[in-house]
Amino acid sequence: MNPVPSILIAGTHSGCGKTTIASGIMSALTRRGLKVQPFKVGPDFIDPSHHTRICGRISRNLDPFMMGDEGCIDTFIRATDGADIAVIEGVMGMYDGVDGSDIASTAHVARILKAPVVLVVDVKGMSRSVHALIEGYLRYDPSLSFSGVLLNRIGSPRHRLMIEPSLSIPSFGYIPRKEELAVESRHLGLKMAHESASMGEFGEIIEENCNLDALLEAANNAPPLINTINTMECKQKAHTRIGVAFDEAFCFYYQDNLDCLKRSGAELVFFSPLNSSLPDVDAVYLGGGYPELQLPALESSQCKEELKKAADSGMPVYGECGGLMYLTESITSDKTYRMCGILPASAEMTNRIQALGYVKGESIGNRSFLPANLPINGHEFHYSGIEPQHDARYALCLSRGKGIVGGKDGLISQNVLGCYTHTYFTPAFAHAMIECAVKFSRH
Numbered sequence: 001m002n003p004v005p006s007i008l009i010a011g012t013h014s015g016c017g018k019t020t021i022a023s024g025i026m027s028a029l030t031r032r033g034l035k036v037q038p039f040k041v042g043p044d045f046i047d048p049s050h051h052t053r054i055c056g057r058i059s060r061n062l063d064p065f066m067m068g069d070e071g072c073i074d075t076f077i078r079a080t081d082g083a084d085i086a087v088i089e090g091v092m093g094m095y096d097g098v099d100g101s102d103i104a105s106t107a108h109v110a111r112i113l114k115a116p117v118v119l120v121v122d123v124k125g126m127s128r129s130v131h132a133l134i135e136g137y138l139r140y141d142p143s144l145s146f147s148g149v150l151l152n153r154i155g156s157p158r159h160r161l162m163i164e165p166s167l168s169i170p171s172f173g174y175i176p177r178k179e180e181l182a183v184e185s186r187h188l189g190l191k192m193a194h195e196s197a198s199m200g201e202f203g204e205i206i207e208e209n210c211n212l213d214a215l216l217e218a219a220n221n222a223p224p225l226i227n228t229i230n231t232m233e234c235k236q237k238a239h240t241r242i243g244v245a246f247d248e249a250f251c252f253y254y255q256d257n258l259d260c261l262k263r264s265g266a267e268l269v270f271f272s273p274l275n276s277s278l279p280d281v282d283a284v285y286l287g288g289g290y291p292e293l294q295l296p297a298l299e300s301s302q303c304k305e306e307l308k309k310a311a312d313s314g315m316p317v318y319g320e321c322g323g324l325m326y327l328t329e330s331i332t333s334d335k336t337y338r339m340c341g342i343l344p345a346s347a348e349m350t351n352r353i354q355a356l357g358y359v360k361g362e363s364i365g366n367r368s369f370l371p372a373n374l375p376i377n378g379h380e381f382h383y384s385g386i387e388p389q390h391d392a393r394y395a396l397c398l399s400r401g402k403g404i405v406g407g408k409d410g411l412i413s414q415n416v417l418g419c420y421t422h423t424y425f426t427p428a429f430a431h432a433m434i435e436c437a438v439k440f441s442r443h
Contacts, residue, residue: 004037005219006086007147008115010106012133013093016122017152019047020202021175022089026054027203028212029085037083039076041109042091043358043379043422045252045288051089054203058255062088062113065104065358066377066424067256069112074229075256076113085219088115094137098358107141113225116147116218118172124153127162138169147218150210153177172218173210178202240266240437243281247272249298250322252288257425261285264430266437273326274298278306283316283437286323288422292349292384295337298326304340311342314443316369316415316436321382324404324411324418328386343411343418344389345404355380359401359421361409368395368410368417369436374428378421386411386420396421415440 009025011018029036038051038059043066048059060079062072080086090106094117097105110117119137123130130151138146148170154160160174206212242261244253250273258268269279274297278284284307291298298304311317319327325347327340332348339347359380365372376396386404388411395410395417396403403409404420411418415436423429 003222003224004080004083004086005216006080006088006113006115006222007215007219008041008088008090008106008110008113008117009120009150010090010094010110010117011092011120012122012137014096016120017175018090018120019050021120021150021152021206022087023047023050023054024202024206025210025212025215026051026087027201028206028210029087029216030055031203031207032212034084035082037080037086039079039086039088040091041088041106042104043381044091045254045422047089049251057083060255062109063104063424064108064112065098066379070228072109072112073225074227077225077227078259085216086115086222088113094119095140104358107144110144114145114223116145116221118147118215118218119149121149121151122153123151123159123163124155124177127159128166130163131166131168134167134169145221147221148172148214150175170214172215173206175205175209178205240283240434240441241269241279241281242266242434242437243269243271243279243284245273245284245286245323246270247274248289249274249291249294249326250287250289252320252322252422254422254424257423257430260425260427260430261434264427264434266430266434271303273301273303273307275301276303278303278310281315282441283433284310284318285433286317286319286326288321288323291322291326292331292333295331295333298339299337308340308342311340311414311416314415315440316433317342317417318433319416319418320422321380321420324386324420325384327411327416327418331384342416343413344392345411346387347384348387349384352383354382354385355402355420357381357401359398359403359409359423361396361398361401361403361407361421363410364395364397367393368412369415370395370417370429370432374432375426376421376423376429378423380420380422382420 009022036055051059097103327343359378363370363374394408398407
């Protein structure tokens with residue numbers, strides 16, 4: 001199998017412009033008629049939404065902490081089928097991993113995929129010092145394959161001339177400052193792709209200021225990869241339908257999770273708790289997102305009552321973060337809004353981060369549709385807090401992460417499970433959810 005050309009866009013630090021530049025490169029290559037498969041290093045949901053809109057192919061997360069090294073290769077090979085080139089956006093600074101380690105860093109993923117690396121360097125306020133910065137990144141890990149740099153926020157032609165002659169590595173472009181194209185942010189990060197098209201507009205800037213032909217040539221140096229995971233589709237269990245909430249309130253999903261459910265025998269039925277009725281399904285998956293921005297509509301939606309009735313009858317429901325909040329009695333923001341009332345707790349928005357980081361734990365037996373001692377890997381990031389009732393029960397015990405309270409996560413009620421953790425599904429997780437849905441459909 002011939003390798004798919006690939007390029008990894010890394011950054012010296014968060015805020016250096018790698019998201020804008022990576023998205024601009026995706027846009028420019030797509031405009032050339034190439035089938036661009038986008039990826040994002042790390043657990044982020046927002047940047048991939050921009051990638052997906054730009055490329056017309058669903059962006060995938062590559063996260064060794066959650067997926068393992070082999071899982072990253074498996075996802076990469078599956079997703080690049082039929083693509084002309086893969087463009088991978090890094091996370092944070094090049095070498096920033098879990099707890100100050102290399103784990104799940106951009107460099108870690110670059111080594112896994114053997115991908116040619118392009119380093120984005122923010123040169124604002126620097127000239128000769130840029131070279132010392134670049135040399136440090138190049139020499140820190142000799143096992144990486146750096147193809148060149150992209151110098152961002154060039155102030156003027158004179159600024160470029162102060163830097164260009166002394167570069168020790170090829171430059172693929174000199175990007176001028178374009179602050180007016182910046183995407184607005186909110187408490188969880190940038191606005192979603194459906195709210196802003198600025199990322200795609202940066203493709204014109206890349207076309208004008210980058211050597212795309214040289215970038216494509218560098219991408220062709222990517223070597224072939226070997227997938228050690230059995231890529232044969234697993235034997236499907238009894239057919240079942242799972243409703244997946246997808247709208248302005250619930251939009252944070254790892255595509256691998258959805259694919260895992262489908263490979264395990266589920267038909268996915270997308271619906272909007274904001275604007276539609278609960279479809280005819282055997283289970284419901286409520287992802288994270290921004291329910292706090294849609295509270296009046298969620299409170300008045302007929303789906304809320306229908307979901308409560310279905311849950312009371314034993315339908316399995318799995319909610320993550322925003323989905324967890326929706327399943328509680330109420331969410332308080334500017335005022336208190338009544339929610340589904342399925343889980344024994346209430347949620348409240350705060351003005352500061354309540355939890356941020358990777359999660360690791362396992363399920364507690366006989367408390368949910370999950371089997372006992374099932375390993376859980378994921379990520380949590382939220383500004384809300386959950387106030388559980390005194391008799392609340394939990395299905396997950398965390399060895400890493402905060403969860404809902406004190407390392408406990410996964411509020412339960414009948415076959416309903418609500419977590420702050422955005423879980424990366426294993427086949428065992430998907431199978432457990434589907435088996436419960438099959439039992440419900442037959443009762």
